[in-house]
Amino acid sequence: MKVPESHPRYLSLITRDRLVDGWKKGLVATQGLIAHGRGEAFDYLLGETTTKEAEAAELVASYMLVTAKKPVISVNGNVGALVPDGIAALSDLLSCPVEVNIFHRTEDRVRRLAQHLEDHGCRKVLGEHPDSRLEGLDHARALCTRQGILNSDVVLVPLEDGDRCQALRSAGKKVITIDLNPLSRTARTANVTIVNNLTRSVPNLIEGCRVAMEALSMGRLTLDDVEKEIASFSNEVNLMRVLGAMIGRYASENMSFE
Numbered sequence: 001m002k003v004p005e006s007h008p009r010y011l012s013l014i015t016r017d018r019l020v021d022g023w024k025k026g027l028v029a030t031q032g033l034i035a036h037g038r039g040e041a042f043d044y045l046l047g048e049t050t051t052k053e054a055e056a057a058e059l060v061a062s063y064m065l066v067t068a069k070k071p072v073i074s075v076n077g078n079v080g081a082l083v084p085d086g087i088a089a090l091s092d093l094l095s096c097p098v099e100v101n102i103f104h105r106t107e108d109r110v111r112r113l114a115q116h117l118e119d120h121g122c123r124k125v126l127g128e129h130p131d132s133r134l135e136g137l138d139h140a141r142a143l144c145t146r147q148g149i150l151n152s153d154v155v156l157v158p159l160e161d162g163d164r165c166q167a168l169r170s171a172g173k174k175v176i177t178i179d180l181n182p183l184s185r186t187a188r189t190a191n192v193t194i195v196n197n198l199t200r201s202v203p204n205l206i207e208g209c210r211v212a213m214e215a216l217s218m219g220r221l222t223l224d225d226v227e228k229e230i231a232s233f234s235n236e237v238n239l240m241r242v243l244g245a246m247i248g249r250y251a252s253e254n255m256s257f258e
């Protein structure tokens with residue numbers, strides 16, 4: 001069935017279609033569909049919009065990415081199915097690799113995902129041939145590459161699970177995540193959590209990085225400014241504010257279902 005553009009839930013419905021398509025192509029794990037459902041529930045509470053808290057986190061994340069020495073983008077099935085073009089554009093802008101890392105790992109799915117990302121323009125896709133492991137994790141999620149995650153300083157890991165996020169932090173990485181659930185272990189463990197839908201946040205990050213790179217090269221922004229902005233960001237405070245915004249939308253006296 002083709003969803004008409006006039007449908008009030010058009011964006012949500014075509015996003016579901018894209019995930020189901022990714023599942024049929026063997027990119028998305030069945031469990032990934034359930035994870036998406038949890039994300040949708042939180043997005044509903046957010047009003048399916050980019051909040052000012054998400055904008056603040058996206059700005060700091062952009063600053064961290066453009067000033068990183070070895071940034072990496074870690075990609076799982078849902079991310080690959082939903083925003084492959086955005087991941088390609090962001091990795092191109094940052095000249096950084098993309099590393100496939102999936103919770104329900106099968107070699108076939110890793111291969112398909114890597115191929116899919118290449119088909120969408122990702123120039124350097126790692127993860128098919130891991131040569132190291134992250135400490136503190138059992139299971140295939142620990143697998144990583146020296147060229148990518150192992151020696152990176154900043155990792156963007158949209159839709160991560162809490163254990164791996166903690167393992168990345170314990171390995172000394174700065175972790176940026178995109179997660180619609182401000183209460184998840186990942187959200188609370190990362191250095192910077194963007195509580196936003198992946199589909200809205202990745203384009204924002206591309207624009208944020210582009211603007212920051214241009215401002216740095218023109219001297220309108222200095223490394224000192226960037227460092228101060230990063231240092232003054234509190235993930236904990238920002239998460240509290242997002243939670244407040246979610247609840248406040250429905251608990252205010254002027255409650256409306258707009």
Ligand code: ATP
Nearest residue numbers: 035036038039161162179180181184185186197198
């Ligand atoms: P944690 O271990 O961090 O507590 P979890 O086990 O609750 O995580 P997972 O199943 O590992 O969660 O991952 C799903 C997460 O991804 C959920 O928190 C969900 O809100 C989030 N999510 C799903 N779809 C999207 C999306 N499109 N954009 C952003 N976040 C999403």
